[in-house]
Amino acid sequence: MDPSDQKIFTVIDYVIFAVLLAASMGIGLYYALSGGRQRTTQEFLMADRSMGCLPVSLSLIASFQSAVAIIGVPAEIYTHGTQYWFIGCAYILGLLIPAHIFIPVFYRLRVSSAYQYLELRFSKAVRICGTLTFIFQMVIYMGVCVYTPAFALNAVTGFELWGTVLATGLVCTLYTTLGGLKAVIWTDVFQTVVMFAGQLAVIVVGVQKTGGVADVWRKVWEGNRISGLDLNPDPTERHTFWTLGVGGVFLMLSLYGVNQAQVQRYLSSRTEKEAVRSCYMVFPSLQLALALSCVMGLVMFARYCGEDHSDKLASSSRDMVIYFVMDMLHGLPGLPGLFIACLFSAALSTISSAFNSLATVTMEDLIKPQYPAMTEARATLLSKVLAMSYGLLCLAMAYLTHLMGDSVLQVALKIFGMVGGPILGLFCLGMFFPWANSIGALVGLCVGLVVAFWLGIGSILTRSTRPLPLECSANVTIAIQTAISLFFSQPSGLKRFYSLSYMWYSGFNCTTVILIGLIISFLTGPTKEEDVMPGTLYPLLGKLFCFLPEHLKKKLCCVTPLGQTVSEKIDLIAKNLATVLQFIVNTSFIYTYLTQKILKLITTLHIHFKIPSM
Numbered sequence: 001m002d003p004s005d006q007k008i009f010t011v012i013d014y015v016i017f018a019v020l021l022a023a024s025m026g027i028g029l030y031y032a033l034s035g036g037r038q039r040t041t042q043e044f045l046m047a048d049r050s051m052g053c054l055p056v057s058l059s060l061i062a063s064f065q066s067a068v069a070i071i072g073v074p075a076e077i078y079t080h081g082t083q084y085w086f087i088g089c090a091y092i093l094g095l096l097i098p099a100h101i102f103i104p105v106f107y108r109l110r111v112s113s114a115y116q117y118l119e120l121r122f123s124k125a126v127r128i129c130g131t132l133t134f135i136f137q138m139v140i141y142m143g144v145c146v147y148t149p150a151f152a153l154n155a156v157t158g159f160e161l162w163g164t165v166l167a168t169g170l171v172c173t174l175y176t177t178l179g180g181l182k183a184v185i186w187t188d189v190f191q192t193v194v195m196f197a198g199q200l201a202v203i204v205v206g207v208q209k210t211g212g213v214a215d216v217w218r219k220v221w222e223g224n225r226i227s228g229l230d231l232n233p234d235p236t237e238r239h240t241f242w243t244l245g246v247g248g249v250f251l252m253l254s255l256y257g258v259n260q261a262q263v264q265r266y267l268s269s270r271t272e273k274e275a276v277r278s279c280y281m282v283f284p285s286l287q288l289a290l291a292l293s294c295v296m297g298l299v300m301f302a303r304y305c306g307e308d309h310s311d312k313l314a315s316s317s318r319d320m321v322i323y324f325v326m327d328m329l330h331g332l333p334g335l336p337g338l339f340i341a342c343l344f345s346a347a348l349s350t351i352s353s354a355f356n357s358l359a360t361v362t363m364e365d366l367i368k369p370q371y372p373a374m375t376e377a378r379a380t381l382l383s384k385v386l387a388m389s390y391g392l393l394c395l396a397m398a399y400l401t402h403l404m405g406d407s408v409l410q411v412a413l414k415i416f417g418m419v420g421g422p423i424l425g426l427f428c429l430g431m432f433f434p435w436a437n438s439i440g441a442l443v444g445l446c447v448g449l450v451v452a453f454w455l456g457i458g459s460i461l462t463r464s465t466r467p468l469p470l471e472c473s474a475n476v477t478i479a480i481q482t483a484i485s486l487f488f489s490q491p492s493g494l495k496r497f498y499s500l501s502y503m504w505y506s507g508f509n510c511t512t513v514i515l516i517g518l519i520i521s522f523l524t525g526p527t528k529e530e531d532v533m534p535g536t537l538y539p540l541l542g543k544l545f546c547f548l549p550e551h552l553k554k555k556l557c558c559v560t561p562l563g564q565t566v567s568e569k570i571d572l573i574a575k576n577l578a579t580v581l582q583f584i585v586n587t588s589f590i591y592t593y594l595t596q597k598i599l600k601l602i603t604t605l606h607i608h609f610k611i612p613s614m
């Protein structure tokens with residue numbers, strides 16, 4: 001079946017796609033004309049801090065589940081097997097730590113933007129650098145998100161490319177500009193439902209057309225697509241339990257812990273408990289989203305294993321997914337339209353969240369501090385102009401994506417690792433290390449970004465991933481191929497550095513920022529605990545070493561734990577367990593060596609520079 005010539009989209013499909021755009025516009029208009037009619041920045045940017053945990057939790061998922069995951073994850077499973085599914089293990093600590101560490105700190109400081117924290121803890125310069133880094137990350141990411149669905153559809157179904165990009169961009173800009181955060185959250189809720197429905201439809205029809213569950217399972221099992229638990233500790237191995245389950249935690253923390261798009265949703269909750277609960281509620285839906293996209297990849301493999309499609313449209317694995325969907329759904333009027341709606345719901349919900357968070361930080365972190373006397377009306381108007389201009393900028397970024405590599409999932413995750421990782425490091429430096437000062441934070445961030453881009457660009461230039469063969473039944477070629485690749489692919493020195501798995505970028509860059517930040521802080525005079533703004537520290541070290549006697553703890557982490565009742569005590573113990581587990585897993589594999597180095601350096605610094613004990 002060659003979808004480009006056959007008529008796939010019936011009138012019903014176009015109607016469904018149009019209904020999706022119209023519904024999103026309707027929600028946007030509703031919030032533009034109801035409530036406070038978006039007249040204050042508190043309402044436009046913070047939804048009046050009145051949101052419940054259900055809409056917030058669905059909106060949290062929608063923010064970083066875009067067409068990139070809908071298309072990229074099935075392509076990943078199709079070419080490399082289900083190893084990627086282990087990223088689900090990272091969701092446990094990747095949501096527990098934001099819920100119990102980052103949300104309380106941000107919520108109690110009553111900030112509107114995550115980067116205000118950086119000024120309270122460090123200085124205005126650190127806040128501006130953090131904001132600019134975030135803007136850089138989200139603008140590129142938005143470009144990938146707008147581009148992916150439009151290009152994939154155009155390549156397979158001839159769906160008008162730039163018309164779609166324009167339609168998506170404009171509709172999204174309009175309802176975000178008109179309805180503010182309330183509209184963005186409620187359209188996210190609607191779009192997440194459409195997203196799940198579209199994926200489910202493809203899976204149900206796909207299994208049925210491939211001969212049923214038993215057949216699908218047999219083919220994927222024999223086709224070597226069900227990956228076992230790969231405990232290989234080699235950090236250059238692309239996907240293992242460690243790179244996904246542990247490296248993935250840092251990726252999750254950079255998104256669900258300190259990314260403005262998510263922090264804004266936590267802060268829009270009516271109480272801190274609601275915010276923490278919404279973070280917990282993300283877990284099951286995120287696992288469902290991951291499962292749906294992985295199963296879709298398995299069904300796709302079962303359908304095409306053994307057949308060679310390189311000749312047809314599917315020049316790349318990205319187009320393969322759309323080709324598979326249209327192959328399954330054509331002839332079922334309405335379902336292709338539902339999947340298009342699913343694709344664009346995933347894209348719209350991410351782009352609108354990005355617009356709104358970009359407008360918020362530009363307003364709160366870059367403009368308001370320069371013009372404190374600005375009236376509320378002008379500030380709100382300016383926020384809307386900003387949302388519009390970011391919309392247009394993102395269309396330009398979409399074109400840039402045209403030039404990026406094939407696997408959009410890898411491109412998106414690399415952006416998060418290269419830019420989100422250092423930002424995560426900056427916040428960890430501020431929250432967990434009382435000694436860190438502004439100079440250390442600034443130098444740490446800059447060095448972290450330079451190393452991140454050196455690593456990221458170096459890896460793109462020397463990259464070669466080996467997809468698994470498409471045979472339906474396991475045979476000897478896989479064993480031979482693996483043996484050969486093991487023998488040849490032991491790179492050394494700089495090449496080994498470039499071949500670090502991209503799933504370790506977040507963790508590696510976060511650690512670089514923390515290490516450099518601490519070293520510079522010690523060299524330029526560490527901050528005293530009493531000089532730090534109360535509420536900006538989280539006594540992580542105090543909790544981690546909670547088994548130490550009191551006087552040692554005071555000396556080491558010099559932060560007195562908060563007064564607490566029995567229930568809070570129990571809550572704290574649960575938290576300690578989570579943080580201690582995370583600490584053990586992390587350090588035992590990668591950072592034990594580095595931690596020893598830091599402690600040795602600190603003691604030598606004390607001896608040589610007679611720094612008073614902290």
Ligand SMILES: O=C(O)CCCC[C@@H]1SC[C@@H]2NC(=O)N[C@@H]21
Nearest residue numbers: 064065066067068069070289412
């Ligand atoms: O889908 C995207 O736009 C980006 C790719 C997924 C980003 C990460 S992967 C782990 C976490 N789970 C998600 O659904 N999104 C984030």
Ligand code: NA
Nearest residue numbers: 062065346350
């Ligand atoms: Na989305």
